[in-house]
Amino acid sequence: xxxxxxxxxxxxxxxxxxxxxxxxxxxxxxxxxxxxxxxxxxxxxxxxxxxxxxxxxxxxxxxxxxxxxxxxxxxxxxxxxxxxxxxxxxxxxxxxxxxxxxxxxxxxxxxxxxxxxxxxxxxxxxxxxxxxxxxxxxxxxxxxxxxxxxxxxxxxxxxxxxxxxxxxxxxxxxxxxxxxxxxxxxxxxxxxxxxxxxxxxxxxxxxxxxxxxxxxxxxxxxxxxxxxxxxxxxxxxxxxxxxxxxxxxxxxxxxxxxxxx
Amino acid sequence: xxxxxxxxxxxxxxxxxxxxxxxxxxxxxxxxxxxxxxxxxxxxxxxxxxxxxxxxxxxxxxxxxxxxxxxxxxxxxxxxxxxxxxxxxxxxxxxxxxxxxxxxxxxxxxxxxxxxxxxxxxxxxxxxxxxxxxxxxxxxxxxxxxxxxxxxxxxxxxxxxxxxxxxxxxxxxxxxxxxxxxxxxxxxxxxxxxxxxxxxxxxxxxxxxxxxxxxxxxxxxxxxxxxxxxxxxxxxxxxxxxxxxxxxxxxxxxxxxxxxxxxxxxxxxxxxxxxxxxxxxxxxxxxxxxxxxxxxxxxxxxxxxxxxxxxxxxxxxxxxxxxxxxxxxxx
Numbered sequence: 001x002x003x004x005x006x007x008x009x010x011x012x013x014x015x016x017x018x019x020x021x022x023x024x025x026x027x028x029x030x031x032x033x034x035x036x037x038x039x040x041x042x043x044x045x046x047x048x049x050x051x052x053x054x055x056x057x058x059x060x061x062x063x064x065x066x067x068x069x070x071x072x073x074x075x076x077x078x079x080x081x082x083x084x085x086x087x088x089x090x091x092x093x094x095x096x097x098x099x100x101x102x103x104x105x106x107x108x109x110x111x112x113x114x115x116x117x118x119x120x121x122x123x124x125x126x127x128x129x130x131x132x133x134x135x136x137x138x139x140x141x142x143x144x145x146x147x148x149x150x151x152x153x154x155x156x157x158x159x160x161x162x163x164x165x166x167x168x169x170x171x172x173x174x175x176x177x178x179x180x181x182x183x184x185x186x187x188x189x190x191x192x193x194x195x196x197x198x199x200x201x202x203x204x205x206x207x208x209x210x211x212x213x214x215x216x217x218x219x220x221x222x223x224x225x226x227x228x229x230x231x232x233x234x235x236x237x238x239x240x241x242x243x244x245x246x247x248x249x250x251x252x253x254x255x256x257x258x259x260x261x
Numbered sequence: 262x263x264x265x266x267x268x269x270x271x272x273x274x275x276x277x278x279x280x281x282x283x284x285x286x287x288x289x290x291x292x293x294x295x296x297x298x299x300x301x302x303x304x305x306x307x308x309x310x311x312x313x314x315x316x317x318x319x320x321x322x323x324x325x326x327x328x329x330x331x332x333x334x335x336x337x338x339x340x341x342x343x344x345x346x347x348x349x350x351x352x353x354x355x356x357x358x359x360x361x362x363x364x365x366x367x368x369x370x371x372x373x374x375x376x377x378x379x380x381x382x383x384x385x386x387x388x389x390x391x392x393x394x395x396x397x398x399x400x401x402x403x404x405x406x407x408x409x410x411x412x413x414x415x416x417x418x419x420x421x422x423x424x425x426x427x428x429x430x431x432x433x434x435x436x437x438x439x440x441x442x443x444x445x446x447x448x449x450x451x452x453x454x455x456x457x458x459x460x461x462x463x464x465x466x467x468x469x470x471x472x473x474x475x476x477x478x479x480x481x482x483x484x485x486x487x488x489x490x491x492x493x494x495x496x497x498x499x500x501x502x503x504x505x506x507x508x509x510x511x512x513x514x515x516x517x518x519x520x521x522x523x524x525x526x527x528x529x530x531x532x533x534x535x536x537x538x539x540x541x542x543x544x545x546x547x548x549x550x551x552x553x554x555x556x557x558x559x560x561x562x563x564x565x566x567x568x569x570x571x572x573x574x575x576x577x578x579x580x581x582x583x584x585x586x587x588x589x590x591x592x
Contacts, residue, residue, distance in 0.1 A: 127383070130373070134371075144454065168336075222380070226409070248580070
């Protein structure tokens with residue numbers, strides 16, 4: 001099994017720390033806030049670990065990025081993955097979905113045979129939700145997206161896929177790619193034993209050249225024109241009262257007055 | 262694709278009719294096509310759907326491609342992507358739009374990679390640039406903390422559209438259009454997935470997406486029991502009950518009740534947020550609501566930045582008298 005995991009700026013950081021550099025169309029990383037693995041990607045690893053718990057197998061994690069903190073990316077090994085591959089190359093920094101998928105697909109081809117690739121449903125920074133499907137398309141394998149449960153059954157993979165009013169059960173042949181959603185449940189915390197073991201597990205660092213990718217040939221399909229924070233206009237009208245009960249009743253009266261109820 | 266012209270939308274079906282998302286795409290797609298002076302085509306695929314072509318025309322399409330095949334009864338990536346690829350190659354459009362639905366979010370990235378085109382997912386604004394005539398695609402990023410506007414470098418320009426961003430047109434049966442039947446041409450031996458079943462998790466009461474009033478609870482509700490008080494209020498207001506992400510993750514309420522970037526996107530007339538701090542990912546699912554009420558014990562909570570009316574305090578003390586007063590006013 002292969003898991004794709006991305007290091008991102010912590011999405012749970014307080015909204016007040018979120019700043020954009022409009023000239024560079026970039027987000028300014030908040031000072032003193034540790035990066036994390038995108039939560040959906042941790043859930044992707046959790047899905048793989050549950051299969052490993054039940055039926056065995058090995059899990060290889062691939063991360064691509066720059067300035068990846070070892071303490072952050074090693075968490076995947078502490079959780080229970082067996083090997084870590086880091087693709088660190090300035091030439092591959094800040095790629096759009098299209099090029100990211102090509103680079104990851106190239107790394108997966110280099111790793112070799114696999115049964116299932118797990119990705120998060122989207123990275124919790126750019127929220128694009130395209131890389132997983134893109135890798136599957138490039139590798140020519142079937143994909144099932146937005147999974148809340150993944151089981152290996154008789155050599156096939158059985159997926160519960162979240163839809164608006166419930167879920168669909170889909171069986172897919174291997175090799176395949178599954179993207180995992182938050183409905184899968186909380187990923188496990190690394191145990192002390194897991195953290196100790198992670199230090200002895202193999203980590204490989206690759207450049208673009210190592211995975212046979214020529215960065216000059218990675219042409220983006222979309223162009224970012226503008227990244228901005230929209231001003232929120234208007235202010236909140238706070239309900240007052242002698243007592244909290246009165247404030248509550250005043251809220252109802254006010255909503256009636258403005259004909260909302 | 263030599264010349265890319267026209268707007269193509271995928272019109273999804275629901276219970277044997279065009280879905281609300283399909284009608285919105287027809288309305289919005291019509292506007293974009295008119296602005297470009299180009300045609301609007303709708304694609305309808307499924308099993309036994311041919312009769313819906315006239316509906317798509319009445320709601321704005323100039324042309325309808327129908328693909329009717331028993332293999333298309335249920336959505337599967339393996340069947341829908343090649344069929345959509347075939348239709349797009351036939352139509353050679355300038356723009357391809359789908360809803361940000363279970364289908365659109367799965368189909369569009371895969372189709373975009375197959376066509377070597379780009380796509381923007383879950384757009385909340387789509388405009389034609391007056392100078393370049395390109396489609397400017399704006400979407401929420403960083404969990405709704407920021408917005409990003411993109412243009413495509415290649416054609417067709419592809420995007421999925423968030424629910425309720427576009428408006429459906431009134432039905433006009435006098436509209437005329439062309440219907441083109443396309444053969445799915447699927448080889449069953451090449452389908453590597455099998456659709457086993459669909460399990461419906463029915464939420465009792467009014468559906469979130471359709472509700473005019475939504476009452477939502479967050480981490481501050483404390484436990485599943487807390488949501489009972491919300492249900493009382495919802496009963497009086499004929500509202501749907503929603504939730505932010507933590508109560509779903511904690512298992513207090515089903516995941517289908519989640520409002521937010523990774524849950525349901527709602528834009529009711531009235532949205533009441535109780536015990537919700539207002540994480541960006543929740544805000545991006547409800548900020549389109551016309552009137553937002555926040556009840557939270559923390560006066561500094563982010564939710565008050567988007568709310569129109571607020572009460573600071575413990576919901577346990579606020580909700581019962583509020584519900585009582587609303588009942589009295591409506592009675």
